Amino acid sequence: MDTQKSPPGTAPPSQADESTGAPSIxxxxxxxxxxxxxxxVPIVGxxxxxxxxxxxxxxxxxxxxxxxxxxxxxxxxxxxxxLHALLTLQGTEAATDGxxxxxxxFHDLLSTLIGLSLxxxxxxxxxxxxxxxxxxxxxxx
Amino acid sequence: MTTKVTINxxxxxxxxxxxxxxxxxxxxxxxxxxxxxxxxxxxxAHQIMFALATPxxxxxxxxxxxxxxxxxxxxxxxxxxxxxxxxxxxxxxxxLSEDAMVGNLDRVLRRIVDEVTLHSPGLVFVDSxxxxxxxxxxxxxxxxxxxxxxxxxxxxxxxxxxxxxLIGEYFxxxxxxxxxxxxxxxxxxxxxxxxxxxxxxxEILKMRGQSTLPGLHTFRIGTAGIKVFAPxxxxxxxxxxxxxxxGASANAVRLGMxxxxxxxxxxxxxxxxxxxxxxxxxxxxxxxxxxxxxxxxxxxxxxxxxxAFEQHPNKTRNGELFDLIESGKIGLVDTRAPDLSIxxxxxxxxxxxxxxxxxxxxxxxxxxxELSLPPTFRDDFRESLLQxxxxxxxxxxxxxxxSELEDRYTDLRFSPYGAAFxxxxxxxxxxxxxxxxxxxxxxxxxxxASAHSDELREFTIGADGIRIGEMLxxxxxxxxxxxxxxxxxxxxxxxxxxxxx
Numbered sequence: 001m002d003t004q005k006s007p008p009g010t011a012p013p014s015q016a017d018e019s020t021g022a023p024s025i026x027x028x029x030x031x032x033x034x035x036x037x038x039x040x041v042p043i044v045g046x047x048x049x050x051x052x053x054x055x056x057x058x059x060x061x062x063x064x065x066x067x068x069x070x071x072x073x074x075x076x077x078x079x080x081x082x083l084h085a086l087l088t089l090q091g092t093e094a095a096t097d098g099x100x101x102x103x104x105x106f107h108d109l110l111s112t113l114i115g116l117s118l119x120x121x122x123x124x125x126x127x128x129x130x131x132x133x134x135x136x137x138x139x140x141x
Numbered sequence: 142m143t144t145k146v147t148i149n150x151x152x153x154x155x156x157x158x159x160x161x162x163x164x165x166x167x168x169x170x171x172x173x174x175x176x177x178x179x180x181x182x183x184x185x186a187h188q189i190m191f192a193l194a195t196p197x198x199x200x201x202x203x204x205x206x207x208x209x210x211x212x213x214x215x216x217x218x219x220x221x222x223x224x225x226x227x228x229x230x231x232x233x234x235x236x237l238s239e240d241a242m243v244g245n246l247d248r249v250l251r252r253i254v255d256e257v258t259l260h261s262p263g264l265v266f267v268d269s270x271x272x273x274x275x276x277x278x279x280x281x282x283x284x285x286x287x288x289x290x291x292x293x294x295x296x297x298x299x300x301x302x303x304x305x306x307l308i309g310e311y312f313x314x315x316x317x318x319x320x321x322x323x324x325x326x327x328x329x330x331x332x333x334x335x336x337x338x339x340x341x342x343x344e345i346l347k348m349r350g351q352s353t354l355p356g357l358h359t360f361r362i363g364t365a366g367i368k369v370f371a372p373x374x375x376x377x378x379x380x381x382x383x384x385x386x387x388g389a390s391a392n393a394v395r396l397g398m399x400x401x402x403x404x405x406x407x408x409x410x411x412x413x414x415x416x417x418x419x420x421x422x423x424x425x426x427x428x429x430x431x432x433x434x435x436x437x438x439x440x441x442x443x444x445x446x447x448x449a450f451e452q453h454p455n456k457t458r459n460g461e462l463f464d465l466i467e468s469g470k471i472g473l474v475d476t477r478a479p480d481l482s483i484x485x486x487x488x489x490x491x492x493x494x495x496x497x498x499x500x501x502x503x504x505x506x507x508x509x510x511e512l513s514l515p516p517t518f519r520d521d522f523r524e525s526l527l528q529x530x531x532x533x534x535x536x537x538x539x540x541x542x543x544s545e546l547e548d549r550y551t552d553l554r555f556s557p558y559g560a561a562f563x564x565x566x567x568x569x570x571x572x573x574x575x576x577x578x579x580x581x582x583x584x585x586x587x588x589x590a591s592a593h594s595d596e597l598r599e600f601t602i603g604a605d606g607i608r609i610g611e612m613l614x615x616x617x618x619x620x621x622x623x624x625x626x627x628x629x630x631x632x633x634x635x636x637x638x639x640x641x642x
Binding site for chain 1: 209210211214215218225226228229233234235236238239
């Protein structure tokens with residue numbers, strides 16, 4: 001496995017080109033989260049993924065207040081409809097940045113809990129599909 | 142040609158466990174790993190899984206309601222055996238907590254069967270099984286459903302050719318739990334706490350189709366995972382009759398002790414492969430004799446191993462020995478690990494003996510050794526010593542053990558443990574009061590199957606080590622500690638002697 005892959009969110013989602021607008025970005029993000037669910041729900045359960053998702057919303061909400069999770073955080077499932085609605089309401093740039101930041105925060109959160117290698121091992125198919133981040137390059141001399 | 146089924150035995154990847162299991166884990170067996178929280182069940186399961194899972198024969202780890210999966214993954218990857226590359230490729234984690242939470246065992250079983258059908262795993266783990274039990278009890282109130290569940294699961298897993306492990310907590314081993322009947326193997330893990338010591342022990346209560354090593358076996362959990370210490374007696378196979386005969390002739394070879402004069406007292410040195418007990422009071426020179434024994438080996442081109450339970454050799458106190466340890470000629474077994482068991486100590490010694498090809502071993506001292514043992518092992522100290530000495534003898538090394546001996550001038554004792562019979566030879570050191578000075582005497586009490594000196598010789602300790610002097614023939618009652626000068630008239634005036642009587 002290529003562990004040199006850039007962390008998610010370092011580049012805009014390839015299938016969510018800014019020119020297509022916020023609704024398209026919202027669709028792509030929701031698909032990405034569905035795929036994350038497919039990978040992680042069997043392992044940590046729906047409540048487990050929902051808890052991680054809520055924590056990510058809370059953390060990302062500091063830079064993107066419109067993403068901040070509602071108080072409570074006891075949801076049993078990831079509320080993708082609410083996420084879609086939130087992203088659609090934003091401008092294209094804000095939706096792209098906020099959506100990417102949410103994914104990056106989720107990735108970082110999972111990494112702090114189960115380590116970078118296992119996180120990338122589990123989520124690699126998702127990042128590969130939705131993020132066009134090119135492998136990290138050594139800086140030019 | 143036999144048509145009987147051959148049961149493959151899987152190497153578990155847990156050091157010492159295969160030996161305790163009687164040769165590994167039977168393939169397609171249905172096993173229960175039980176014990177209190179924190180005793181290492183999940184770690185044992187993971188270690189076995191990472192050792193055995195392959196892309197061709199993958200593993201599925203079902204987590205039920207015990208430890209949250211995220212935490213389990215977080216902590217288990219601290220162990221060296223956890224290889225993230227194996228996840229997905231040969232190991233799948235499946236969460237059943239939501240199915241178990243509603244208490245529907247049929248649904249839990251269905252999920253397990255679906256996953257097993259889909260992925261055809263060679264290994265299946267269900268952790269923790271107790272939560273399945275509780276979920277069933279909460280909804281059903283009886284054990285019947287559970288028994289059905291276990292029987293179905295056992296049957297299905299065997300039919301699907303999967304080696305299965307149920308990981309359970311708190312099970313009371315006296316409880317007639319239906320799981321025990323169905324299981325082919327029962328691995329019980331315990332934590333024994335006495336005062337401030339904690340010793341982990343494992344017992345194989347059942348393993349169908351093979352003979353396991355009975356009793357409690359200590360194990361330790363380190364960064365590499367679990368390591369089981371099988372009984373020391375199994376660490377070195379018993380010699381055959383032919384090998385024993387060869388060993389007897391090898392005994393004709395005598396080893397130098399490194400103390401001038403002592404070899405003559407022993408009848409020409411210590412027979413190779415013998416064990417010798419050096420007993421004496423504090424400060425009498427036991428450790429110096431032990432160090433001389435090791436140093437002499439190095440001078441003759443041999444290597445040695447030392448387990449120091451009292452003072453660890455250092456540059457200022459034991460310069461020569463320290464240098465030999467530094468140069469790798471003498472191996473030092475680290476006895477400072479907490480709650481070291483006798484079996485573990487023997488294993489450490491044997492590993493070091495094998496690593497260095499050592500011929501001489503020193504254990505300094507039995508008293509320090511006993512004090513370093515957790516209370517749980519002290520009751521069996523004498524038996525364990527016998528086992529240790531015989532295992533080391535079977536390994537072909539010559540062993541010197543020292544023993545603190547409280548000077549009691551009313552009896553002639555050589556060991557506080559009654560351990561004198563354990564060794565082939567005994568050297569005893571005593572203090573005597575003579576001319577208002579504390580002086581030292583030494584004697585060889587026994588050398589099995591060999592002539593030896595019966596002299597009680599004075600000795601001194603100087604910068605160059607132990608120097609054995611002469612007998613004190615004009616003194617008597619040396620072993621009483623306060624000798625008296627023999628009366629010169631005894632031989633020359635028999636008549637007077639008789640009248641005295």
